[in-house]
Amino acid sequence: MKTVSYFSYGAPDVLRLVQRPTPKPRAEQVQVRVHASAVTTADWRLRASAFPGGLWILGRMMFGLVRPRNPVLGMTFAGEVTEVGSEVDQYKVGQKVYGFCGGGGHAEYLTIHEGRALAPMPDDLDYSAAAAVPFGGLCALVFLRDVIKLRKGQKILVIGATGGVGAYATQIAKAMGGHVTAVCGGTSEELAKELGADEFINYRRTDALNGKQLYDVVFDCVGASSFDKAKKALRKRGLYVPLNFGVREIWQVLTNKNIQGQRIKIHVNSVKASDLQALNRMIAEGELRPVVDRVYDMIDVFEAHSRVQTRHARGTVVLSLA
Structure with missing residues (x-):
């Protein structure tokens, strides 16, 4: 099978199209013929060894000190079940599925345990649209529901509101009853409002954290702010949640003991x-839709990674493996 692999860290040109053995499913695994896979910020950071905020050495220890430990990138996938293990009872051959594999998605085939983040593909989605959902959708859902615990009527500022995670955070925050202010470039205003944003701030013209408007939550999906700056825009007991964090944010969490003041998580x-x-239920109910920036053929994976690395993609960049 063809795969997108990398054997050293660096720019997009370290990526190679490599033939590798097709994996066979174990007893509780399914084999999936992958039709599409997202190219995410996680893929970019792993490929470039661009771990944020002083966490470079920790990242290298986790993912390969000298060279990548797992050479096939790809966090998400959408495809068709082609073989099932002897103990699989939830899926059958020919079924369309999608999910989050955490690596290995940029290959024509992958195997995954049936109990992991795997689900039937929503009926109305094609493979590219389905592959665009799991990375940003799962992240946004967990952060808003479990970390932020967003309540109806709360004002939330979403920084990077039309990006790979932000496009889903905007929709899910709105579905949860939040009052959403979207921060992104001026060309994304129409998309942000289509996704449900109540207000829009063009970061090229206005500093959203200047303190003129106060929010219950500042959710930074792109690493474009800091806790010190966000404090000016937060109400008393307001919450700052950065998706990307480093040593500085870890230290701030440990030392932020003023329970009456603004908080960081x-x-x-x-x-x-x-x-x-x-997420499937939200899609079926019309509360959530995939946002695809561009779809690239497998041979154009260099361009796909370069697009993600600009940090200006609107929604999710997708790689077609069909």
């Missing part, structure tokens, strides 16, 4: 099949 979310099913 950081989190690394897990992924579950039940949360993917929750």
Whole structure:
């Protein structure tokens, strides 16, 4: 099978199209013929060893000190079940599925345990649209529901509101009853409002954290702010949640003991099949839709990674493996 692999860290040109053995499913696994896979900020950071905020050495220890430990990138996938293990009872051959695999999605085939973040593909989605959902959708859902615990009527500022995570955060925050102010570039205003944003701030013209408007939550999906700056825009007991964090934010969490003042939370979310099913329900009810920036052929993976690395993609960049 063809895969997108990398054997050293660096720019997009370290990526290679490599033939690798097609994996066979174990007893509790399914084999999936992958038709599409997202190219995410996680893929970019792993490929470039661009771990944020002083966490470079920790990242290298986790993912490969000298060279990548897992050479095939790809956090998400959408495809068709082509083989099932002897103990699989939830899926059958020919079924369309999608999910979060955490690596290995940029390959024509992958195997995944049936109990992991795997779900039937929503009926109305094609493969590219389905592959665009799990990374940003699962992240936004877990952060808003479990970390932020957004309540109806709360004012939330979403920084990077039309990006790979932000496009889903905007929709989910609105579905949860939040009053959403979207921060992104001026060309994204129409999209932000289509996704449900109540207000829009063009960061090129206005500093959203200047203190003129106060929010219950500042959710930074792109790493474009800091806790010190966000404090000016937060109400008393307001919450700042950065998706990207480093040593500075870890230290601020440990030392932020003023329970009457603004708070900061950081989190690394897990992924579950039940949360993917929750996204399925939101899609079926019209509360959530995939946002695809561009679809690239497998041969154009360099361009796909370069697009993600600009940090200006609107929605999710998708790689077609069909």
